[in-house]
Amino acid sequence: MASAFAQEKTPVATPAAGQVQSDPVKRGQYLAIAADCAACHTVPGSAKLFAGGYAIDSPMGKIYSSNITPSKQYGIGNYTEAEFARAVREGVNAHGTHLYPAMPYPSYAAMTDEDVAALYAYFMQGVQPVDEAAPETRLAFPFNVRASMAGWNLLFLHNQRFAPDASKSAEWNRGKYLVDTLAHCAECHTPRNAMMALEDGAASYSGSQLGSWHAPNITSDAVSGLGGWSDAELAAYLKTGHVAGKAQAAGPMAEAVTNSLQHLTDADVRAIVAYLRTIPAVRTPGQAAPSYAQGKAADTDADTIGLRPMQVNMADMKGEELYANACASCHQSTGEGTRDGFYPSLAHNTAVGGASVDNLVAAILFGVDREAGGKHVLMPGFGPGSEVQALSDAQVASLANYVLQQFGNAALSVTAAHVAELREGGPTPALAKLAGPAVGIAVVIVLALVVLLLARRKRRARH
Ligand code: HEC
Ligand code: HEC
Ligand code: HEC
Missing domain, CATH: 1.10.760.10 (Cytochrome c-like domain)
Incomplete structure (x- = not known):
């Protein structure tokens, strides 16, 4: 109840590396584990993998995850690959309805076409259809106005595919893709602004409140971040959630290890560690010792x-x-x-x-x-x-x-x-307090911000 990310043990074995390469369905399965789609789309303890209906306790109210099995009536069985890609990377489903960013499409936006195709193959051919409707999400006004997400996306969605940095090693690039995109580490470890969007600039990975838990600073800083951890310790933490004399993974991080990170290949874990080393250091104010x-x-x-x-x-x-x-x-x-x-x-x-x-x-x-x-x-x-x-x-x-x-x-x-x-699930962000009597304020703020931002962009363009 405390966390927005409770989940279920993914009942799948880690596919062998050779299999992963050749078979798109198996490749898609590995990607679904790395992206931890089951975290939200499977009700904890349920055998109905990806049938949705898991209630995410967002600060704005309960958001139910969708049925993403290939059921034609209740799931995504009628989705074309293009519609699937749009839902996963842009947060708009096949009916043209905007999704809330409780679905981490802002992170998945950088997913490559090849990986989206493999995920699609897996969800269509490798997942059992479940013919059951997931409950409908009903947030209070103004958050029920899903169209306002269009404004939010204009401001905060970077709709750009991953482009490797040629000046860096293949391992680093793989690590960056895993951390920033697939494993969506930032969704938990990067602080959010007043509009609930990730502050993915200088503050990236500097730690964030996550309901009752706190996702620590995982930048390369020697005092506040991971600078003092060895490569072996970091790899062990991701694989097992336990490093003597340093830390254990509980709450949402325990879930990420249980369902996703422990199943990654050793090469992918090494790549994650290589990239973590290079995340610009951010010192947590007031912290003097690790x-x-x-x-x-x-x-x-x-x-x-x-x-x-x-x-x-x-x-x-x-x-x-x-x-x-x-x-x-x-x-x-x-x-x-x-x-x-x-x-x-x-x-x-x-x-x-x-x-x-x-x-x-x-x-x-x-x-x-x-x-x-x-x-x-x-x-x-x-x-x-x-x-x-x-x-x-x-x-x-x-x-x-x-x-x-x-x-x-x-x-x-x-x-x-x-x-x-x-x-009770942690402090309530200011935005959520706008629900109910403060009718329409959030929508107006979003629209005002969009107008402001566009105006500023134009001004910059003219110079
Ligand atoms: C952190 C939680 C979370 C994770 C992880 C997550 N999703 Fe979602 N997803 C949601 C929620 C919540 C919704 C419903 C959002 C709404 O109603 O606005 C959703 C909606 C969707 C939809 C839209 C379905 C429809 O018909 O409306 C698709 C498709 C989808 N997710 C696919 C995926 C895939 C594929 C993955 C893994 C790559 C994934 N999701 C990972 C939470 C998540
Ligand atoms: C029955 C045994 C048991 C008892 C009783 C117990 N713990 Fe633990 N505790 C554990 C285990 C097991 C872990 C996790 C070890 C791991 O992750 O590898 C743990 C982990 C922790 C952690 C680390 C959590 C994190 O998020 O990193 C803290 C802090 C902690 N315990 C404090 C306490 C306190 C305070 C009490 C008394 C209220 C207590 N424990 C009672 C077994 C116990
Ligand atoms: C669903 C939210 C969530 C996701 C996703 C997530 N983390 Fe965490 N992470 C946490 C929380 C919460 C903790 C604190 C756990 C504890 O101490 O019990 C944590 C702890 C950690 C720690 C230990 C830091 C310390 O000082 O104790 C590391 C390292 C870490 N995460 C790395 C990662 C990486 C790398 C990824 C992506 C591959 C990731 N996390 C994805 C929530 C998350």
Whole structure:
């Protein structure tokens, strides 16, 4: 519920490299995995692959993903390749209706014709039709005026195919295409402006709020980004979601690893790493040391072996006592985790030492759930519906503050109000607050911006 990107385990094997080259349907399948189409077009836990109906909790209301199986009545069975290409790259479906950018067409816009053709072959020939209608999306006025997306596209859609940079290696170009286009990393890691469009200039990949989670800065900056990670660590993170002494993937990143990134070929993962190295560095204001370099193990001899979080009532506990009962059985009272690294150290962990407290709080509320390389990684959540024990906002805040003080970025603190906000899916962007009574304002703003921008373009053209 918390994330806009919950999803399902893609029940497909990674196609062998040789197969991928020769057979367009297999090639399309690999591309669909790299682009993670199942992330949104399959309801989590459902066997009906690509049948849509998954509700994306956008700040403007629920947006349901479409049925993109080859069903002629309910899916895209009647789509021509040109219509399919237009939907994927330009956000306009076969009926001429504008799609919301919850469908990441602004990233897919750079997809090559060859790849769109392979994807089309896969969706038409390799996917089972599901004859079921996906629910209709009904946003409040003015966001239900889909035509206003035409204005948004004029401003923010760069409708240009990927063009390799001849001055760079083939590996770098492949990496750029994977990161910017197919795997749409920017949709999560690049901040958005007031109109909810990606700020894909100097701020690219400098980190973004993602519902209850925070997608960190992944620029090449040595302090705030990935500058201090080795190539091997980055590759391991993308393949498994776990790097001891650095970070683990939870929330939306766990889903990306589970469904998509772990299935990429080693050559594609190397290409991604090569490109990440060259993303211009952006320093997060106020950050002086890397997130993974913060904190140290607690000096304690408390014996936590055998303590299980299910055994005691934690209702009146806070801070250190909560930690001892809810966390220490796995992360140990020293916070160092277990020796085999399965239960990670909380010191030297980006979720605890970074400039944002959100991934720490979200991990406590929603837990960690990831499957990679045939291994299932699970941390129970302590939010609503917890199978262990549900903690109150004040308790989560007090626990998070203990963890920050002991093991992480002691300069930060968490309030109960912030926990409450993350529990509800994160802060609401200003644009979403325009719905309802502020009738028509957003539409007017979009139109005004279009006019302004066109005027400015003309002025520039005249000089
Ligand atoms: C992050 C979520 C997300 C991902 C990833 C995603 N989609 Fe979508 N897609 C959506 C949503 C949501 C809609 C419906 C948007 C709307 O109603 O305005 C949609 C609509 C579509 C449509 C229009 C269907 C119609 O008839 O209206 C097509 C085609 C489509 N997606 C294909 C794809 C393909 C192919 C991929 C992978 C390359 C993909 N999508 C990946 C969220 C996503
Ligand atoms: C659906 C949203 C989403 C997508 C797509 C996504 N990420 Fe992430 N990413 C996140 C979130 C959220 C985190 C924080 C996870 C955590 O700490 O539990 C994260 C964490 C990371 C980290 C660890 C950074 C740190 O400091 O801990 C790296 C590296 C990373 N992502 C790289 C990528 C790359 C490369 C891509 C594309 C190939 C990508 N991500 C695609 C949401 C996403
Ligand atoms: C049953 C064992 C277990 C318990 C209890 C537990 N954890 Fe975890 N924790 C894990 C596992 C497993 C991971 C993920 C390891 C991985 O990703 O490889 C994890 C990951 C984390 C992370 C990193 C999340 C991220 O997004 O990067 C944090 C922070 C964390 N735990 C804090 C806590 C706190 C605080 C508590 C007490 C409320 C707690 N854990 C209780 C097993 C546990």
